[in-house]
Amino acid sequence: MRYPDIPLPLPASGFVLSQHLNDSDPLLAIGRFDASRYHDELCGQWCLPLPPRLQKAVKKRRxxxxxxxxxxxxxxxxxxxxxxxxxxxxxxSPLWPAGIQASLSHSDSVVVVAATSRSLCVGVDVEQKMTAETAHETAGMLMCAAEKAYLHTLPLDFSLAATLLFSLKESVYKALWPQLHQPMDFHQAELIQMDLASQCATLQLTHRFSETFKEGCLLQAEFLLQDKYVITLVTHDGKNRLSGQAKPV
Incomplete structure (x- = not known):
């Protein structure tokens, strides 16, 4: 995945720090903001009113x-x-315009959007790097024994590798939700391959959700590793591609 490098216009305030776009398909955009500079008046100025459920939310959430x-x-x-x-x-779940498939994620001071007019399943996610303690505490919930062993073979510290795996599975869930509207457990998708040089990964489903998204269905992903966070993107064209592999390689 290429980091977006095309600058987008910024609204007049110190709240939004930067916005950049990748001229890919799906389009990928990353924005950075300073929550300490947020104030409710901006919502009115930019014609983006807060919904009732957020009007009393904490400042960070707004x-x-x-x-x-x-x-x-x-x-x-x-x-x-x-x-x-x-x-x-x-x-x-977000309500996108008709004919648009898109996904959105935010974490701390970063927001990411991926969108396309093609008939694709799209899921994007951004996650702050876990602490070592969190990575070890959540390992059992997040990964199977084979995945854990595989992550330990990567030239990444375990907390970063665990964060990347968590984000990949979140992107899988987001990509499939508009098609399935079914909850998904972390163990229902399994990492089978990762290439750090090309920043690509392959996951496969371990559970049958539908005729298209059945056990063994392969899902392709791209990712970016930053200093304090990771970004992942999963796309799928709806075709049923199966793998005979059952364990990470």
Whole structure:
């Protein structure tokens, strides 16, 4: 995955620090913001009102909401939907324009959006690097024994490797949710291959969700490793590709 390098226009404030776009398909955009500079008046100025459920939320949550909507509006304009305001369905999933497949994620001071007009499943995620303690405490919930052994073979400290795996599985879940509307356990997708040089990974489902997304279905991912966080992107064209592999390689 290439880090976005095309600058996007910034709204006039010190709240949004940067926004950059990758001219890929799906489009990938990353924005950075300073939550300490958020104030509610910005929502009115930028015509992105807070929904009722967030009007009494903590400042950090309101800042994440505004930063993500600013970036989403920029990306939707690139896809022919100017003035778009991202709302959420009853299940809290984002409601994108008809004909658009997209995904959004935010963590601390970073927001990421991936979007396409092609018929693709799209899931994107950004995660702050886990502490070593958190990585070891959550290993049993996040990974099987074979995945854990595989992560220990990578030239990454375990906390970063665990964060990357967590993010990959979050992106899988986000990519599949609009198609399936089914909850997903971390052990229902398994990492089978990772190439740090090309920043690509392959996961396979270990559970049958549907005729298309059945056990053994392969899912391709890209990722970025930054100093304090990781970004992952999973796309799938809906075709049923199966693997005979059952364990990480």
């Amino acid at each position: 800042a994440e909401y505004l930063a993500s909507r600013v970036l989403a509006r920029q990306i939707m304009a690139r896809l022919g939907h100017s003035g778009f305001i991202l709302h959420n369905a009853a299940d809290r």
